[in-house]
Amino acid sequence: MVSEHHHITLPDGSIEKQTTTLNLGPTHPATHGVFQNILELDGERIVSSEQTVGYIHRAFEKLAERRPLYQITPITDRLNYCSSPINNMGWHMTCEKLLNIQTPKRVDYLRIVIMELARIADHLICNSIVGVDTGAFTGFLYVMQYRELIYEIYEEICGSRLTTNIGRVGGFERNFSNTAFTKLEKFLNEYPGVLKEFENLFNRNRIFMDRTQGTGGISAERALNYGFTGPNLRAAGIDYDVRVHTPYCSYQDFDFTIPVGSTGDNYDRFMVRNGEMWQSLSIINQAYRKIQEFKGEEAEVYHAEVPEYYLPKKEDVYTKMEALIWHFKIIMGETAIPKGEVYHSVEGANGELGFYFISDGGRTPYRLHFRRPCFIYYQAYSELTKGAMLSDAIITMSSLNLIAGELDA
Amino acid sequence: MTLTNERIQQKLTEKFGESVSGFNEPFGLLSFEAPKEMNLKVLQFLFDDAELKFQFLTDICAVHYPDDKGRELAVVYHLHNLVNNVRLRFKVFTDIQKPDVFTATQLFSSANWMERETYDFYGVNFVGHPNLKRILNVDEMDYFPLRKEFPLEDQTRIDKDDEMFGRGGSVI
Numbered sequence: 001m002v003s004e005h006h007h008i009t010l011p012d013g014s015i016e017k018q019t020t021t022l023n024l025g026p027t028h029p030a031t032h033g034v035f036q037n038i039l040e041l042d043g044e045r046i047v048s049s050e051q052t053v054g055y056i057h058r059a060f061e062k063l064a065e066r067r068p069l070y071q072i073t074p075i076t077d078r079l080n081y082c083s084s085p086i087n088n089m090g091w092h093m094t095c096e097k098l099l100n101i102q103t104p105k106r107v108d109y110l111r112i113v114i115m116e117l118a119r120i121a122d123h124l125i126c127n128s129i130v131g132v133d134t135g136a137f138t139g140f141l142y143v144m145q146y147r148e149l150i151y152e153i154y155e156e157i158c159g160s161r162l163t164t165n166i167g168r169v170g171g172f173e174r175n176f177s178n179t180a181f182t183k184l185e186k187f188l189n190e191y192p193g194v195l196k197e198f199e200n201l202f203n204r205n206r207i208f209m210d211r212t213q214g215t216g217g218i219s220a221e222r223a224l225n226y227g228f229t230g231p232n233l234r235a236a237g238i239d240y241d242v243r244v245h246t247p248y249c250s251y252q253d254f255d256f257t258i259p260v261g262s263t264g265d266n267y268d269r270f271m272v273r274n275g276e277m278w279q280s281l282s283i284i285n286q287a288y289r290k291i292q293e294f295k296g297e298e299a300e301v302y303h304a305e306v307p308e309y310y311l312p313k314k315e316d317v318y319t320k321m322e323a324l325i326w327h328f329k330i331i332m333g334e335t336a337i338p339k340g341e342v343y344h345s346v347e348g349a350n351g352e353l354g355f356y357f358i359s360d361g362g363r364t365p366y367r368l369h370f371r372r373p374c375f376i377y378y379q380a381y382s383e384l385t386k387g388a389m390l391s392d393a394i395i396t397m398s399s400l401n402l403i404a405g406e407l408d409a
Numbered sequence: 410m411t412l413t414n415e416r417i418q419q420k421l422t423e424k425f426g427e428s429v430s431g432f433n434e435p436f437g438l439l440s441f442e443a444p445k446e447m448n449l450k451v452l453q454f455l456f457d458d459a460e461l462k463f464q465f466l467t468d469i470c471a472v473h474y475p476d477d478k479g480r481e482l483a484v485v486y487h488l489h490n491l492v493n494n495v496r497l498r499f500k501v502f503t504d505i506q507k508p509d510v511f512t513a514t515q516l517f518s519s520a521n522w523m524e525r526e527t528y529d530f531y532g533v534n535f536v537g538h539p540n541l542k543r544i545l546n547v548d549e550m551d552y553f554p555l556r557k558e559f560p561l562e563d564q565t566r567i568d569k570d571d572e573m574f575g576r577g578g579s580v581i
Binding site: 053054057059061062063065066097098222224225226227238240245246340341342343345352354356358366367369371375376378379380408409 | 435436438440464465466467468470472473485487491494496498517518519521522523526530543544545546547554555559560561
């Protein structure tokens with residue numbers, strides 16, 4: 001009964017068209033996130049592409065305009081959810097800058113331990129996914145148990161794993177337990193061997209090198225012009241790192257190098273991230289040694305003495321009048337936030353994560369803008385993949401480490 | 410030679426005279442404004458000048474001040490000189506009835522999506538932008554949601570049936 005079928009009407013010119021249009025996404029297993037690419041293909045070569053983002057846009061900037069400071073921390077979790085602690089602490093440090101709070105050294109070092117663990121967790125996901133996209137599944141499964149260990153450390157400190165909501169303005173909600181330090185030691189002892197094996201699997205692997213070298217490359221000038229930051233910019237050969245250029249959280253006390261690449265291609269991005277994991281390990285080791293040097297009362301310090309912004313302990317809230325008052329005032333947003341405009345940025349796992357916070361003295365921000373590195377460098381994807389093979393474009397996407405949460409905010 | 414905020418301010422006033430104004434340094438970050446017609450001239454000067462070299466665009470965003478008549482929308486540029494490691498903040502203000510501001514896409518490729526985002530949320534019309542359309546919101550949206558005239562839902566409202574969300578039955 002063919003004649004009864006409705007025939008599909010094709011758009012004008014589509015029969016003569018020499019290229020194929022392919023919708024890659026919004027939910028495609030190879031995109032590792034919700035975003036769409038409309039590709040114009042000549043055979044397997046990409047002629048042009050157009051990106052559509054915003055599928056998981058949650059209006060964070062609008063929401064933040066009616067939330068007191070602590071209610072904004074869980075929002076920041078959901079930006080780059082592979083390394084939420086960096087976002088949380090970036091936000092708390094922004095508040096501290098506005099409120100003029102000095103944190104004790106021990107707090108800074110504890111924060112650095114957590115932030116560098118988060119960086120490792122983020123990079124190992126990104127790099128092992130690059131492996132998966134080139135057909136090597138082993139590495140991914142192998143390093144995953146160490147991400148699990150990192151998550152257990154978070155859990156020991158704040159009670160949650162992925163969207164951590166870790167810390168407070170001024171420090172941490174509680175001191176690190178012995179279990180947290182034991183797990184940290186386990187990680188520091190075992191992870192170097194694992195990372196070495198992971199590198200052995202990839203770095204000089206013929207197939208991997210053929211797939212990643214020379215694909216998705218970008219020059220240093222273009223990368224800068226496109227606003228690249230983080231590992232993606234460093235892979236192109238520019239040693240810009242917020243931790244070094246604008247040290248925050250006592251990063252100036254640490255000795256580390258910035259790994260850089262030269263061609264900005266997928267292989268260089270992979271290598272830079274691997275290099276950064278080694279540097280992060282070294283930073284954590286240094287920080288852990290510094291933390292152990294604190295003795296007596298100093299070893300119990302885990303927050304700054306700022307009762308007007310730091311949530312008191314729950315048991316004190318139930319038993320002490322003053323703690324109850326502060327708790328109430330902080331939760332209800334009754335504590336005064338000074339007027340001011342502050343921009344603070346931290347080196348997120350993907351690059352410069354900035355917070356532009358305008359306060360008019362009210363209980364909530366007047367305006368809060370997040371500079372999300374992912375959103376800014378993803379616009380280069382079209383240029384990166386022009387003329388590339390479709391399968392290379394997939395690797396380019398994963399080696400850029402696009403995180404939909406950060407992209408859409 | 411280190412590039413100080415005073416030196417930047419001096420160079421800008423030499424070049425633009427009275428047009429650049431409102432210099433201040435909140436938290437050490439040099440901040441100033443210029444008339445919106447001059448935004449490209451200022452950005453270009455900051456980019457090209459051999460001493461200033463503000464060649465990295467960190468961020469563009471907008472702010473809405475509904476009570477400031479004729480200057481309701483501020484477009485805020487954060488720029489970075491990576492050689493001397495100096496940042497600055499540059500603002501232009503525009504009337505909300507005619508929110509036309511020149512695009513910076515010719516100077517910075519990164520401005521493309523940043524300006525689209527700013528347009529999407531505040532309706533700033535970036536004149537000369539190659540593809541000025543919504544980016545995070547749906548194309549059909551006919552308002553600019555981050556403007557202050559759109560308040561978030563009143564949390565104390567009682568006319569809503571929250572039964573399906575586990576917050577008791579209807580109140581009225």
